[in-house]
Amino acid sequence: MGRDRIVIGNWKMYKTSREAADYIEHLAKKIEGCSTRVYLAVPYTSIASASNTAKQSGILIGAQNMNDARDGAFTGEIAAMMLKEAGADFVILGHSERRRIFNESDEFIHRKVIRALSDDLQTVLCVGETGAEREEGKTEEVLLRQIESALQDVPDKAHEKVILAYEPVWAIGTGKTATAQAAQEAHAYCRKCLEQIFGKRKSGHISILYGGSVNPDKVKEIVKQKDIDGVLVGGASLDPDTLAAIIHQCEGKR
Ligand code: 13P
Secondary structure (H helix, E strand, O other): OOOOOEEEEEOOOOOOHHHHHHHHHHHHHHOOOOOOEEEEEOOHHHHHHHHHHHHHHOOEEEEOOOOOOOOOOOOOOOOHHHHHHHOOOEEEEOOHHHHHHOOOOHHHHHHHHHHHHHOOOEEEEEEOOOHHHHHOOOHHHHHHHHHHHHHOOOOOOHHHHEEEEEOOHHHOOOOOOOOHHHHHHHHHHHHHHHHHHHOHHHHOOOEEEEEOOOOOOOHHHHHOOOOOOEEEEOHHHOOHHHHHHHHHHHOOOO
């Protein structure tokens, strides 16, 4: 289907802008010549300097969240156009830490997705079940609800700017990576959900990434799977050498 390999590092609330610049210079050297597309979701305060440093390298810089409003009296929030102006090319939305710790609803995430896409930011939509939901056999139900609610009414052609990330909550930051087979099954189901929304042709161009305790030892088996187009990496992305090792493991023909 010709989908690119993508590796996204999600730094969460780590690294100052100075650390970001050093990191990016180091990473860029380590991955010179790689064909995998590399994205870094950095803290807001690092977006401007990180995107400047990353310019020649092809690494894309983005944010980890945003508000759905164009602008307004929302103390402490940030708008899509501000992220764009600072140099962001993409934004992560619906991360389980936002859903769980900050009580973000499916409806709020949907409004953010529409805003991000309308303001021309690539959108990395995160979905995934909790451990309890998996044990209760509700994985598919949760994925369908999260995907359908977030991606309904997406403007025409905007699907081209969507990346989906399957991140089972029980695998995030726990060291419990999903088996390649379990991840593939969930990804195949996510692809079915995308097909229902966008049709086979359009959805075939949407990349689906796996996230949850990805490390250089596990990644190769994961990205070998048919419906897994790359990975979204948290903890292991904080060290540029480790992220470079993950990127190298992802290289090769799809
Ligand atoms: P870990 O790789 O630390 O499990 O985090 C995954 C994640 O939340 C990426 O968005």
